[in-house]
Amino acid sequence: MSEFSLPIRVYIEDTDAGGIVYYVNYLKYFERARTEFMRALGVDRAAISDNGWMFVVSKMSLDYRQPARLDDALSVTLVAQHVGAATIDFDQTVRRDQTLLVEGSVQIACVDRDTGRPKRLDGGLRAQLIQATQQNKVTG
Amino acid sequence: MSEFSLPIRVYIEDTDAGGIVYYVNYLKYFERARTEFMRALGVDRAAISDNGWMFVVSKMSLDYRQPARLDDALSVTLVAQHVGAATIDFDQTVRRDQTLLVEGSVQIACVDRDTGRPKRLDGGLRAQLIQATQQNKVTG
Amino acid sequence: MSEFSLPIRVYIEDTDAGGIVYYVNYLKYFERARTEFMRALGVDRAAISDNGWMFVVSKMSLDYRQPARLDDALSVTLVAQHVGAATIDFDQTVRRDQTLLVEGSVQIACVDRDTGRPKRLDGGLRAQLIQATQQNKVTG
């Protein structure tokens, strides 16, 4: 696997009165890509939930280069950049053809659902993510 | 109490590329008004949740007359029109000054959180709602 | 063509604290299906916009039967039920496998972008829509 990529179409729900995609909504696009990446890895959300933990976004930073517009066919990418004991760092972009529109970094943390305290990532999942990361680095 | 009313300001998040409020978002305005109405009645959401039931929207119909725009100062109203064994029917509007922009009916059902089955409204709450309804009818 | 159908995946962005899809968001699903239906018909949104008119939702009614949940793979359908001089009536559903979750009717109106006044549908588009409607009636 090199970079993971998800095609996304811009609908009217995503736009604002400026005639462009409302900047907040790129974060939804980013998360859809992370969700599909985890699904492709076989991460079982029901099992996670039964174990009493969940993933939350702990940090993010975004850089907006160019706006996307209604009906655009976009590509949303991610690379798992680093896998810590309880966190995963993703680098993500939104592109239209070869044009970079938005890029950002998002840190996901694994936490206890009740207390919100950090939880160590499950060993099997962590190994999968590290493998995906290394493949990213080799081929990305 | 006559009609219950909540002031709402239109922000860029509420608009779409047509330059007007995205029609879906009026439903959020309607719900904010219902939430504040229930809060004003003293409905204790934590108690509801602890009892294992919740409110869901079971039906609604909307009629769009005129669009709202960015920065508009709106007024969102509701009248509790009918209180059934497990349902409440609200008539709602969105207005800008005296101009009617949107009107609709929303039916809320009380259901069991786990099974989704209808649950009879708590007697005390039902009495409060019926009283509010009658006041609406007298003074509305 | 019988009924038009669009597959939609439920993401976390679509859910609420009740653990189910926030009921407002089914309207976004409905609209995505209408947009793809119009795209499949070859409706040119840029041409519409250049002509100074736009489509708006003028009425809708919804009936919520069962909730959708995170990660559900849904099917969103539409049938163009009636084509008037300046309006189109759609019947729409959201289903998970064979289970009907939400059904509703949505009326779209063609309006002048500046005045908001109704505009007669373009003749070519109207003919296409009527044809689609009749196919729906025969095969739906």
Next chain:
Amino acid sequence: MSEFSLPIRVYIEDTDAGGIVYYVNYLKYFERARTEFMRALGVDRAAISDNGWMFVVSKMSLDYRQPARLDDALSVTLVAQHVGAATIDFDQTVRRDQTLLVEGSVQIACVDRDTGRPKRLDGGLRAQLIQATQQNKVTG
């Protein structure tokens, strides 16, 4: 003026299936505060729009400390940290009572509505913003 602050109530529309505010929605809270801050300064959005320019978010970074929950009464703050030729940098927080939930930095750029190119801030507005910034620094 010291720090600018806007009270915000958490509604069901803001939450997700994790039972907390969907992390994307804090950006809407941040923007509501910036909008009210600009309104309080007397910035005339209609004049801006007539001049053919608009404000867009060019960069942002967020740090999530604690989740907000349904019905929380929050306080959203901003300080105008730096005013450049065509940009404004804001530091923002979301708090529940004295507890810091989210903090972030948002850079706003003034751009030409058609070309997206940076435009120098209007002199009068820039002077107002610099004054607000200095008051922040003195009293904040």
